[in-house]
Amino acid sequence: MAKVLVLNGPNLNLLGTREPEIYGSTTLKDIEQMMAARAKEAGIGIDFYQSNHEGCLVDKVQEANHHYDYIIFNAAAFTHYSIALRDAIAAIDVPLIEVHISNIHKREEFRHSSVLAPVAMGQICGLGIESYMAALEAIIYKLKK
Template sequence: MLGTRQPEVYGRETLSDIEHACRAHASWRGLEMDFRQSNSEGELVTWIQQAKGHYAGIIINAAAYTHTSVAILDALLAVELPTVEVHLSNIHQRDAFRHHSYVAKAARGMICGFGSHGYILAIDALSRLLGDPGVASA
């Protein structure tokens, strides 16, 4: 639905547009990536659990599950991988129920409010967490 659902909140870029930009940026950073989307909480939990031993870190936009899913939180805590949480909109400027994130307890940081560019920022953040010396330090 990305690109058509509430474009004033989530922007006009499609999921495919975001994936293309992420792949290009990750490649430029020298990173390989797997890009997935599901509307199923159980499938997301399974993917997170399968990440341990196969991936160095996780960038996740849990969408509405951010505010409701203890299962996703538990999976992220169990895999013990550096995790960056991303949201297209600034969840703190929206409805009060969106201000709480279960994912935040497992994430090293959260990027929100920068639209699709947040994913690029998340790739840079994860790269830094993984020890890439090419990522500027503050």
């Protein structure tokens, strides 16, 4: 059975209450439940992990190698400056899709660039929580090919 790891970075544990005008009112647990239901329907395994700590996320990326078929990653603020996460992603053989709830290209200037994008399979942003679901659907499609 194919397996997907969904990683979430800093402050995403506050979804549902943090800046709802940007991120909406859906919680991270709600997103995980939606993704788990869709993954079950598609016959794939899915695991979730969230941390506010960069090193913990680096460890999870490294541990994913040879254990997962794909990673979906919302690195949040780490997207814009974590060379450590970028290097961890580049060092593994697991394709990764970078996701963001908001459109990082329409926000503050410092959010416009991603140091992860050059080592990611792709990037989905600006679709709200559907960014996660779009990434999962892309993976399901690729697994069926």
